[in-house]
Amino acid sequence: MSTTTNRLWRLAVRPDGMIKQSDFNLVSEPVPALQEGQLRIRNVYLSLDPAMRGWLIDRPSYVPPVQIGEIMRGLAVGVVEESMHPKFAKGDTVQGMFGWQERVVSNGEGVTKLPASPLPLTANLGLFGLAGMTSYFGLLDVGQPKEGETLLVSGAAGSVGSLVGQIGKIKGLRVVGIAGSDDKCEWLVNELGFDAAVNYKKGDLRTQLKEACPKGVDVYFENVGGEILDTVLSVMNPFGRVVVCGLISQYNATEKVPGPYNFAMVISKRLRIQGFIATDFGSRVKEMINDYAQWYMAGKLKYRVDVVQGLEAAPTAINKLFDGSNTGKLIVQVSEV
Incomplete structure (x- = not known):
């Protein structure tokens, strides 16, 4: 060449x-x-x-x-x-x-x-790039998780979702992932240490989420949108936080996508919904790299x-x-x- x-x-x-x-x-x-x-x-x-x-x-x-x-x-x-x-x-x-x-x-x-x-x-x-920044700052700064809370992640087998769940475990949360195949769910639980994972293509999603999150959801890391977001709003705890990273289910939509039908729950449950862009935190990249390097070398973080x-x-x-x-x-x- x-x-x-x-x-x-x-x-x-x-x-x-x-x-x-x-x-x-x-x-x-x-x-x-x-x-x-x-x-x-x-x-x-x-x-x-x-x-x-x-x-x-x-x-x-x-x-x-x-x-x-x-x-x-x-x-x-x-x-x-x-x-x-x-x-x-x-x-x-x-x-x-x-x-x-x-x-x-x-x-x-x-x-x-x-x-x-x-x-x-x-x-x-895969670790230190935009996916790493998005996962780290989206969960820790926007989601503000507290030890013992339940974290739910959609698109959990993707580059961002898989890191978000692992950070959640490092920070002492119960972590549940949503993915689209049994193989992905098994990878999340058996390899990455998620507490549970549900296949949204199998059975009633709300029923699966209530079983996997018996104490409700405190932090929801949103990568998908659409019907999944609508369902998750129904299992959120009062004062829960929804971190809107992406809405991948509607990026290729050719017609207008309706908003969540359960949006009234934002009021009744006093939810906080916040979107963000990874580059908002560009001045703090070294902080992310230092933590990721330590976690990776300690075997706590995989990609x-x-x-x-x-x-x-x-x-x-x-x-x-x-x-x-x-x-x-x-x-x-x-x-x-």
């Missing part, structure tokens, strides 16, 4: 429903020669995240939408191939919003040099990655996040480590 060419995905049309490969154009373009103060990065791993579906919708949000013709936005880990920048050297491992492409030329803005670590490179996306091979697979692989076929952090391997 020539170091003077770059393959990349540009947005062709805005998706209608599930993302399709035809919504993007895979093109090859020359890599510009470096100027003083620039560096060239070869992407190794690309993170696929549910938030990407929202970035493709032409509406105001916490970040501008990806425009037609632009390179698809995405967090990646890569290696510096060449540098004329004083802070980066050839061979450095770096992380940033490098996008769906093989290579990127940067002036260094938004590029983070990663420290040497005994962990595999994927840990920077799993679901690696798909090849940049060309990105537009179809991302749908694994929405059809429930991934377990753990979904990553595309763009090149060799």
